[in-house]
Amino acid sequence: MPADNHSVFPPATFILTGIPGTKESQVSLAIPFCLMYIVVLLGNSLLLFIIATERSLHEPMYLFLSMLAAADLLLSTTIVPKMLAVIWFRAEEISFAACLTQMFFVHVSFISESGILLAMAFDRYVAICNPLRYTTLLTKPVIGKIGLAVLTRSFCLIFPFIFLVMRLRFCRTNFLPQTYCQYMTVARLACDNLTVNLWYGVAVGVSAFGLDAVLIAVSYLLILRAVFQLPSKGARLKALRTCSSHVCVILMFYPPSFFASSANQYGGVIPGYILTLLANSHVLIPPMLNPIIYGVTTKEILKSLINLFDRSCRRNFLLS
Numbered sequence: 001m002p003a004d005n006h007s008v009f010p011p012a013t014f015i016l017t018g019i020p021g022t023k024e025s026q027v028s029l030a031i032p033f034c035l036m037y038i039v040v041l042l043g044n045s046l047l048l049f050i051i052a053t054e055r056s057l058h059e060p061m062y063l064f065l066s067m068l069a070a071a072d073l074l075l076s077t078t079i080v081p082k083m084l085a086v087i088w089f090r091a092e093e094i095s096f097a098a099c100l101t102q103m104f105f106v107h108v109s110f111i112s113e114s115g116i117l118l119a120m121a122f123d124r125y126v127a128i129c130n131p132l133r134y135t136t137l138l139t140k141p142v143i144g145k146i147g148l149a150v151l152t153r154s155f156c157l158i159f160p161f162i163f164l165v166m167r168l169r170f171c172r173t174n175f176l177p178q179t180y181c182q183y184m185t186v187a188r189l190a191c192d193n194l195t196v197n198l199w200y201g202v203a204v205g206v207s208a209f210g211l212d213a214v215l216i217a218v219s220y221l222l223i224l225r226a227v228f229q230l231p232s233k234g235a236r237l238k239a240l241r242t243c244s245s246h247v248c249v250i251l252m253f254y255p256p257s258f259f260a261s262s263a264n265q266y267g268g269v270i271p272g273y274i275l276t277l278l279a280n281s282h283v284l285i286p287p288m289l290n291p292i293i294y295g296v297t298t299k300e301i302l303k304s305l306i307n308l309f310d311r312s313c314r315r316n317f318l319l320s
Helices: 026-053 060-089 096-129 131-137 140-166 183-187 195-227 233-266 272-282 285-297 299-319
Strands: 013-016 093-095
Touching: 013 096, 026 060, 026 285, 026 299, 060 096, 060 140, 060 285, 093 096, 096 131, 096 140, 096 183, 096 195, 096 233, 140 183, 140 195, 183 195, 195 233, 233 272, 233 285, 272 285, 285 299
Parallel strands: none
Antiparallel strands: 013 093
16 A cells, blocks of 8 residues: 655555556557567577577677677566556556565666677677687687676676665655666655765766776777778778677667666656656667667578578478
8 A cells, every 4th residue: 555655664565657647548558568578578589599509600799699688588577577567457566675676687687788788899899800819819718707797797786776775764655657666766765865876876877888888989999990991892891790780789778778867867857758668668679679680680690590490481391
């Protein structure tokens, strides 16, 4: 039950209100989110299966891509089932512990994706700027250590969020104007001073997203310098083509992330339903498009996908 607006209460449960201001239309609004989630599951699962089963794809670029697909699956699965339950089945209650767990995995997924995109930029930098050392620098043990480092950084940066929220006294309401638990959205329900919470959130954003974006930009400046030093136009175009899918994914991830993070940190200026729609779109559109972009623009993945369907069709024909 909702708590009185003027009393301090132990936050046993929160009430997720869905998409503010769209009570009549949010049921239909959830249909495209559900369809996008199905595409996320199918696309990323198929990508992981192809990379796992095709030995020719056991290379650094595709191993990093499999990490990105796993992070996309974790992010969307942490959010969307509960979101659909809230909108379609009025399962609006979420316990405080479940809310913290969801919040933790959402933010860990985001930070991990940023770290993986940085690792992929490093992969492209080595492949183009130092191709002779590519196989010796990016061995499977090194890639495993990079993946572990990305996960460890995400955990260490996000785990303090849990304690920063648990120390708060909640006295306003237990209604969350969202479809899932976000760090600052939960913190704003408290009656305590949120200066520490706010500045730690800014520090995490700068040290993770900001630093990663700067390092990716530096990597691509070095890549462009190396590309324009190549002797032929064909070689330059071939080198740039290997980066095209990664650049598309970066452009889908970082600009919306910076906007959504800034809007959520300082809030109050943008209508709540716009923030909620943006937050929901941001956790579904990039995970949905990532496997499509790589599947269409990467010749090796597209060839493996065609071979997979060809074998499947032949097997079904023989069985029939």
